[in-house]
Amino acid sequence: MENRKKVAFYTLGCKLNFSETSTIARNLQDEGFDRVDFEEVADMYVINTCSVTENADKQFKQVVRKAMKLNDKAFVAAVGCYAQLKPEELASVDGVDLVLGATEKFKLADYINDLSKNDFGEVHSCEIAEADFYVGSYSIGDRTRAFLKVQDGCDYKCTYCTIPLARGISRSDELENVLKNASEISKQNIKEIVLTGVNIGDYGKGEFGNKKHEHTFLELVQELDKVEGIERLRISSIEPNLLKNETIEFVSKSRTFVPHFHIPLQSGSNDILKLMKRRYQREVYTERVNKIREVMPHACIGVDVIVGFPGETDEHFLETYHFLNEMNISYLHVFTYSERDNTEAAAMEGVVPANVRAKRSKMLRGLSVKKRRAFYESQLGTNRTVLFESENKEGYIHGFTENYVKVKTPWNPELVNTLHEINLTKIDEDGSVRMDFVTALV
Known part of the structure; x- marks a missing residue:
């Protein structure tokens, strides 16, 4: 009987990364590998990286050390966003043998020879402009919930964000393929599917930079609602300018879509939103929340916020704090701004000291606890x-x-x-x- 090699995976970052890790793992299983937990001794460790925050960069080195402790002869491959942005940096980390960028990660098996350790990390990373094709993915690691990728990349130019540099232009899966993947998931006795992507509200753009939308996000939602065997569908993060009233109204009457929205705000100050090059002002955000509350009073509404962006004065921060305090939302995801290479914001004036960033973050995290408690209290007895x-x-x-x-x-x-x-x-x-x-x- 053939001696099958063991591979273990570690995913840093977002739900989209989890869906892609799962797809890469299935590809390797087809190539003769057995997947094991990361805590186990394996012949190869694959780390799917993230570079949204500075912390994710540090985490990568910790994960490599962990793999080397488990088996110092194991082959270590790094894939994902950080691997695209800083391939040489990852390749220089002690223990790393292979680094694959945005277009190469789904062809991991093609880059593996005999799993013997390399003296230096080998890099295969494209120019991000070449990342113009789409690879559909979904995760089925957790029996209760699956992450289904419907879109990748982003055409927005937010001044703090490296994702367009790491993932390329906005492009989407074909509607037929999304429905096929959803149907496959439903046959695995998985009760809930979470839709994921970089900018899922932009769903419908084809491959190779085709800006024409073949379908809209609303059409995607309407068609998924018809797939048999799915109990629940959940929309992950969606931009406020792309969450249309028609979608909100459809979800309120839907068979499977649940009343839960996660809508990035990033700042409650229009001045800061402008510096961030966000595509809306706070008034649009208020409209979206009010619309959701009108048709789904019991809905859960989560919010992403960044504190300490360059130029954010105490007045700007308090504007954000009071805006969120008065808004009928359910919880916050608070991100402390960290400078990222090759972004506009990294060169901006008005840098906020680290201790001030930390203080603002703590204030908003406290507000999040209060908001979640109030939301939970409103649900008691129902x-x-x-x-x-x-x-x-x-x-x-x-x-x-x-x-x-x-x-x-x-x-x-x-x-x-x-x-x-x-x-x-x-x-x-x-x-x-x-x-x-x-x-x-x-």
Whole structure:
């Protein structure tokens, strides 16, 4: 019997990276590898990198060290965004054997010979303009939820962002292929699909820089809603200028799309939004939130915010703080601005000191706790549907309602990957919600 090699994967960054890691892993399994957990001894370790924040860069080196501790003779490959932006830097990290950029990562098997260690990291990285084709991906590692990639790249020119440099132009999967992938996922007994991409509201642009939209994001949502066997569909992050009222209204009446929106704001100050080259002003954001609340009062609305952007004065920050405080939103993802090479913002004046950035971040994180608590309190006494996950955490099983309330109940393995109608009863000390069962659904 052939001695199959073992490969382990580590993913840094976003849901899109997770979907792509899963696809690369399936490709390698087809080439004769067995996938194992990253904590195990493997013949090859593949690290899918992220470069959105400075922290992700540091994490990469830690992950390489971890792999080398597990097996110092293992072959280490780096792929993904950081591998595209800083290939030589990654190749110079002790233990790294192969670095693949944006167009090469899906052909990993083609670059592997005998898995013997290299004296220096070998780099295969294209000019990002060559990343003009589309590779569909989806993750099925977690039995309860899958990440389905529908779009890649971005044509926006936000002054703080390296993603266009790392992933290239905006391009989308063909609608037929998205529906085929969704159908494949539904046959795996996975109850929820999360749509993911770099800028998914821009869905519909074809390959090779074709700016014409073959389909709209609304059409994608409408067609996915018809796919049999899917219990839930969740839209991941979507730009406020691309989230149209028609989409919001469709979701409110949809069979499968859940009332949960994650909409990046980045700043509540129009001055800062202009410096960031965002494609909307805060008034547009207010309109979107008000529309969601009008047709789905119980919806969960998450917000991305960046603090400490160059030129952000105390007044600008307080403008953001008060804007969010008064807005009927559910939680925040707070990012502390960090300078990225080859971005406009890195050369801007008005640099905010690190200690001020940290203080502002702490204030907004505190506001997020308050907002989430208020949202959870507004849901107490209501009946919702929960999808339970697979982990036993200190004797409890956790799950999320359709509108993203985290709930808990004593551990019972029979609940894993099942849907139940529940009544939300009280908020626990850890911030999750206790519940009573009403009926089992699926």
